[in-house]
Amino acid sequence: MQKTFHRAALIALLSTATLATSLPFQHAQAAPLKIAAVPTSLADQQFQHISQEFLTALWQQDPELAMSAGNFDTAGKLSLPDQATRDAYIAFADRWLQQLARVDGEKLSASALTDLTLMRNYLQGTRWYLSTFREFEWNPSQHNIAGGFDAILNTDFAPKDQRVRLAIRRLQAVPAYYAAAKASIHNPTPEHTRLAIRQSSGALSVLTELEKAAAEQHLNDTEQAALQTGLRNARAAVNGYVQFLSDLEKNLNPATARSFRIGKALYEGKFKADIQSSLSAEQTYQRALLAKEEAHKNMEKLADQLWEKTMGKQVKPADRAQKIAMVIDKLSANHIEASQLYPEIRRQLPLLEKWIRDHDLLNIDAKKPLIVRETPEYERGVTIASIEAPGIFRPQDNTYYNVTPLEGQSPEQIESTLREYNHWVLQILSIHEAIPGHYTQLQHANQSPSMIKTLFGNGAMVEGWAVYSERMMLESGYGGNTPEMWLMYYKWNLRAVCNTILDYSVHVLGMSEADAKDFLVHQAFQTQAEADGKWQRVQYTSVQLTSYFSGYSEILAFREQLKKQQGAQFNLKNFHEQFLSYGSAPVGMIRQLMLKKDSAAL
Ligand code: ZN
Ligand code: ZN
Numbered sequence: 001m002q003k004t005f006h007r008a009a010l011i012a013l014l015s016t017a018t019l020a021t022s023l024p025f026q027h028a029q030a031a032p033l034k035i036a037a038v039p040t041s042l043a044d045q046q047f048q049h050i051s052q053e054f055l056t057a058l059w060q061q062d063p064e065l066a067m068s069a070g071n072f073d074t075a076g077k078l079s080l081p082d083q084a085t086r087d088a089y090i091a092f093a094d095r096w097l098q099q100l101a102r103v104d105g106e107k108l109s110a111s112a113l114t115d116l117t118l119m120r121n122y123l124q125g126t127r128w129y130l131s132t133f134r135e136f137e138w139n140p141s142q143h144n145i146a147g148g149f150d151a152i153l154n155t156d157f158a159p160k161d162q163r164v165r166l167a168i169r170r171l172q173a174v175p176a177y178y179a180a181a182k183a184s185i186h187n188p189t190p191e192h193t194r195l196a197i198r199q200s201s202g203a204l205s206v207l208t209e210l211e212k213a214a215a216e217q218h219l220n221d222t223e224q225a226a227l228q229t230g231l232r233n234a235r236a237a238v239n240g241y242v243q244f245l246s247d248l249e250k251n252l253n254p255a256t257a258r259s260f261r262i263g264k265a266l267y268e269g270k271f272k273a274d275i276q277s278s279l280s281a282e283q284t285y286q287r288a289l290l291a292k293e294e295a296h297k298n299m300e301k302l303a304d305q306l307w308e309k310t311m312g313k314q315v316k317p318a319d320r321a322q323k324i325a326m327v328i329d330k331l332s333a334n335h336i337e338a339s340q341l342y343p344e345i346r347r348q349l350p351l352l353e354k355w356i357r358d359h360d361l362l363n364i365d366a367k368k369p370l371i372v373r374e375t376p377e378y379e380r381g382v383t384i385a386s387i388e389a390p391g392i393f394r395p396q397d398n399t400y401y402n403v404t405p406l407e408g409q410s411p412e413q414i415e416s417t418l419r420e421y422n423h424w425v426l427q428i429l430s431i432h433e434a435i436p437g438h439y440t441q442l443q444h445a446n447q448s449p450s451m452i453k454t455l456f457g458n459g460a461m462v463e464g465w466a467v468y469s470e471r472m473m474l475e476s477g478y479g480g481n482t483p484e485m486w487l488m489y490y491k492w493n494l495r496a497v498c499n500t501i502l503d504y505s506v507h508v509l510g511m512s513e514a515d516a517k518d519f520l521v522h523q524a525f526q527t528q529a530e531a532d533g534k535w536q537r538v539q540y541t542s543v544q545l546t547s548y549f550s551g552y553s554e555i556l557a558f559r560e561q562l563k564k565q566q567g568a569q570f571n572l573k574n575f576h577e578q579f580l581s582y583g584s585a586p587v588g589m590i591r592q593l594m595l596k597k598d599s600a601a602l
Contacts, residue, residue: 043107050103051115051452054096061092067151069455075152076169081143082180086130093123110593114585115452121586122456125273132269136184138258140196140245141540143181145174145234149206153213161217167210168223171230178237182244189260191539193249196241203238207231262542264508270543275460276586277550281504281543284550288500291553292523295490295497296320302487303327321522328491328525331484332419336426338406345403345430346372352435352473359476362436362576365443368399370434375402384421385429387438389446399442401434416527424479424488431473436576437466444580457584459544464551464587465580467496471556472572491525496548498524499534503545506538554587555579562594 059066063074079085100120105113129135136142152167214227262270271281279287303324307316310330317323336344349370356362375386388400406414421429431437441462445453470489479485498520505511511519513535520531538545563570578597582590 040109041107043104044109044112047103047108047112047116050099051119054119055451057092057096061089064148065455067148067155069451070155070157072152072155072157072166075148076166078145078148078170078173078177080173080177080180081136081184083184085180086136090127090130093127097123097127110582110597111448111450114582114589114593115450117589118452118456118458118585121273121276128269128273133266137186138188139192140181140185140188141192141199143178143184143196143241144199144203145177145238146199146202146206149210153206153209160213164210164214164217164219165223168214168227168230171210171234172226174230174234175237178241181241185248187258188248188252189258190249190252190254191260193245193252195540197245197249200238200242204235207234207238260539261507261510267504267508267542271546274543275547275550276458276588277460277554278588278591279550279554281508281546284500284546284553285504285508287553288497288504288549291497291549292494292501295494296324296523299324299487299490302483302490305483306331306487321525324487325522325525328487331424331488332422334424335418335422338414338418341403341406342372342374344426345401348427348430349401349434352430352478355473355476355478356436360573361472361476362440362573362580364435364440368443370401370439371398372401372403375404380404384417385433387433387442389439389442399439401430401439416529420527422488424485425492427479428470428489428492431470431478432466436473437469438462440469441465441580441584444577445583448581448583450583453583453585458551458586460547460551460554461584461587461590462551463548464553464555467493467548467552468555471552472576494524495526496552498526499545500549502534503538503542507542551587554591558587558591 059069059071059074063077063079066073067075097120100116100123103116105116108116148170149167152163152170155163157163158166211227211231219227268281271277271284275281275284277284300320300323303326304316306327307323310327317326349372353364353366356364384404386402388402406417409417433439445457470493473479474481474485474489479489502511502516502519505519506516516535516538517528517531520526520534521528526534559575562575578594579590582593585593
């Protein structure tokens with residue numbers, strides 16, 4: 001469902017922007033970049049030249065971002081989270097914003113114009129993060145060296161011995177890194193401070209991993225010495241940071257310490273930077289409240305329809321939510337055996353593909369392999385499934401549909417998971433992750449390859465499309481239009497809706513922990529365990545939880561607007577094909593470009 005994507009080490013957690021469904025660059029070569037397809041005009045060619053220069057400068061400015069893009073040329077350099085680095089990044093953003101202001105967007109093709117806007121958004125967002133949001137001050141868990149070392153040791157961009165040498169070079173800056181981190185911390189939140197203390201074990205284990213990897217290589221004496229001294233100093237630095245945070249935490253007064261709730265002003269700013277919606281955060285929240293009410297109304301009708309079939313003579317409770325919950329609970333017993341998880345998902349994919357072809361909903365490139373596999377251990381998180389797509393450099397590679405294996409969980413946990421991903425929801429999951437959700441969207445995005453679009457792709461568009469595709473499939477009659485399928489659909493859809501309500505309520509309106517959990521259990525029909533997990537997530541992150549509903553509701557509203565405007569001319573497949581042809585750009589931008597094209601055609 002979601003993964004994190006780090007914009008840069010010093011702005012980390014920035015986007016958690018889910019972009020990462022695309023997780024594009026895993027095995028990419030750090031080769032010269034090719035941007036966009038065939039240039040069509042002089043203006044586009046000139047702009048491509050500027051984009052190339054921008055990317056070259058960006059890799060120098062931000063080695064961690066470069067690594068996440070598969071470029072390890074500057075990986076030996078660890079960026080320090082100090083004021084000098086932040087000032088330099090702001091100066092970089094200002095310089096490039098000035099340069100981009102000279103580009104005449106009117107002369108560009110839609111694809112180039114999208115790139116230009118994404119670059120501007122990125123630079124303005126960076127400025128805002130470093131000067132206004134200032135998470136480096138109050139979230140100590142931002143400062144952690146694990147990510148960079150992990151990428152160097154576990155990405156196959158060069159022979160192992162070269163990667164180990166690169167890591168040893170990087171290791172030398174670790175003490176300076178944590179010294180800068182300590183100096184950056186100012187009035188942190190108790191929650192993020194405790195999180196940072198817990199997560200520091202990740203930094204220590206990556207150092208152990210480096211030590212093991214180095215033991216398998218033939219290092220000369222100088223390199224050995226650098227390794228040993230480096231490891232000793234790095235471990236001391238990590239432990240020193242933990243000690244510093246523990247002392248700090250003891251003296252934090254819960255009544256006066258900074259709250260993890262970011263408040264209205266910062267929330268709107270972050271929403272603007274990350275989601276890039278045409279609505280404000282508050283408008284999106286209001287829209288989610290309406291969507292929740294509508295879902296509940298529809299679910300009640302469906303529960304009434306299904307009551308006798310599922311509950312027999314049992315008396316209906318007067319409470320709407322309780323009635324819906326009872327029917328959902330009963331239906332959830334219809335699920336596969338644990339051993340059938342992978343075979344069942346593999347069986348579904350060709351059926352989904354056939355459905356889309358038979359109903360003329362979208363083009364699907366059948367040549368591109370999609371492999372269902374167990375989620376690699378280091379990527380296993382709280383979610384059951386994810387899509388891992390090939391990077392822009394290697395579009396011929398496989399796309400993986402990762403599914404977390406059930407083995408190792410208690411029988412109760414397994415039963416709970418199987419009930420959650422029951423007969424109906426498991427199909428919706430495959431729609432979301434694969435066809436025509438993430439897998440199909442990324443396939444389309446790769447048809448007009450652009451480094452800029454891949455790097456700065458919009459998380460709300462990516463998740464919004466996947467969520468929209470669930471509804472679109474059911475509207476086309478997939479699942480037989482049964483009340484069971486629709487009831488389960490609404491329960492699933494409520495997750496996205498209620499994530500938005502929860503995030504805004506907690507961060508802006510001050511919703512309490514007890515109220516939040518009660519809301520998730522009774523309004524979104526989630527289990528207590530899910531609600532507990534979600535409370536953890538909403539304390540440490542903000543805004544990202546709104547991306548699913550924000551993107552989805554904007555796509556749906558746009559489609560309905562076009563339907564009205566075009567009447568009998570409206571063609572669903574054309575709408576989908578056009579919509580997906582702009583890459584992972586923000587929905588509002590795609591909307592503008594499509595409307596412009598439409599009016600030009602008239
Ligand atoms: Zn998703
Ligand atoms: Zn069961």
